[in-house]
Amino acid sequence: MTEPRHEPTSTSEPPQAAEPQAPTLPQAAAPPSPPEASGGAMPLAALSIRGLAKRFGEKIAVDGVSLEVPAGSFYGMVGPNGAGKTTTLSMATGLLRPDFGTALIHGVDVWARPLEAKKLMGVLPDGVRLFDRLTGEQLVTYSGLLRGMDREVVGSRVPELLAALDLQADAGTLVVDYSAGMTKKIALASALIHAPRLLVLDEPFESVDPVSAANIRGILEGYVASGGTVIVSSHVMDLVQRMCSHVAVVAGGRVLAAGSVDEVRDGSTLEERFVQMVGGGHRTEGLEWLRTF
Numbered sequence: 001m002t003e004p005r006h007e008p009t010s011t012s013e014p015p016q017a018a019e020p021q022a023p024t025l026p027q028a029a030a031p032p033s034p035p036e037a038s039g040g041a042m043p044l045a046a047l048s049i050r051g052l053a054k055r056f057g058e059k060i061a062v063d064g065v066s067l068e069v070p071a072g073s074f075y076g077m078v079g080p081n082g083a084g085k086t087t088t089l090s091m092a093t094g095l096l097r098p099d100f101g102t103a104l105i106h107g108v109d110v111w112a113r114p115l116e117a118k119k120l121m122g123v124l125p126d127g128v129r130l131f132d133r134l135t136g137e138q139l140v141t142y143s144g145l146l147r148g149m150d151r152e153v154v155g156s157r158v159p160e161l162l163a164a165l166d167l168q169a170d171a172g173t174l175v176v177d178y179s180a181g182m183t184k185k186i187a188l189a190s191a192l193i194h195a196p197r198l199l200v201l202d203e204p205f206e207s208v209d210p211v212s213a214a215n216i217r218g219i220l221e222g223y224v225a226s227g228g229t230v231i232v233s234s235h236v237m238d239l240v241q242r243m244c245s246h247v248a249v250v251a252g253g254r255v256l257a258a259g260s261v262d263e264v265r266d267g268s269t270l271e272e273r274f275v276q277m278v279g280g281g282h283r284t285e286g287l288e289w290l291r292t293f
């Protein structure tokens, strides 16, 4: 079924700056206009978002974000709390309808052709509820079958994924009884089962122990080395600097900078550049009452 295109969700004034704004740093090389047809060669951009905008009541959460994520890149999205990362990624992956703008996954419009687009991507959303009355094994199996995979192929991949994420011992435990980190890992397994071309992972390392985080990094690095594309949002600058080839800095619903990690950090550490761009800094005054006991 073809979904309607992105009309504004309300009749109120559109958000400001629904047009893509120019980033302050060069973006990753933009591919030529991606074809709308699937089939044939995959376009250069694994994800191309143009002028995405979303408001919640009076709050403009995303204010005209445009990004090109090159195929084969490990792309970090960083920004302060409330910057609009989750809202942007939700619109780009078909979870939240944009007020304005488009999102193309390897040239396929996510909102016009959702079934095709969703075959191409695996998504680890932030805060979306899982079917947590299934066991971990059942949940990952269900995710594979839901995507039309052959039952035998699913059956062979599930134990491999559970082993890679150190979840074999809890394969038969209900997801509702999983810890936060285990839940993150089983959701990641569910996103990987169909070997998508693009992985969009919202804070994949949050709550995950260091050994599991290293395993996940290894899995993702192997996946990118074989031609897949990963987009991660994270607050851990050091991790993004080490792991990612590209990064976008988002604040106030806008892109402040985007490009290769080296371009964006421009000789500083990514954390230093982030603090310069986003502003703020340490507040040392106030809270005297906390130092008076």
Ligand SMILES: Nc1ncnc2c1ncn2[C@@H]1O[C@H](COP(=O)(O)OP(=O)(O)OP(=O)(O)O)[C@@H](O)[C@H]1O
Binding pocket: 056, 059, 060, 061, 079, 080, 081, 082, 083, 084, 085, 086, 087, 088
């Ligand atoms: N469903 C909603 N209703 C109202 N406001 C929302 C909703 N979702 C997000 N917002 C607001 O939109 C802004 C962007 O939120 P978003 O979750 O996209 O930020 P984020 O960059 O992912 O933040 P964090 O790093 O804290 O996870 C915030 O001001 C948030 O309060």
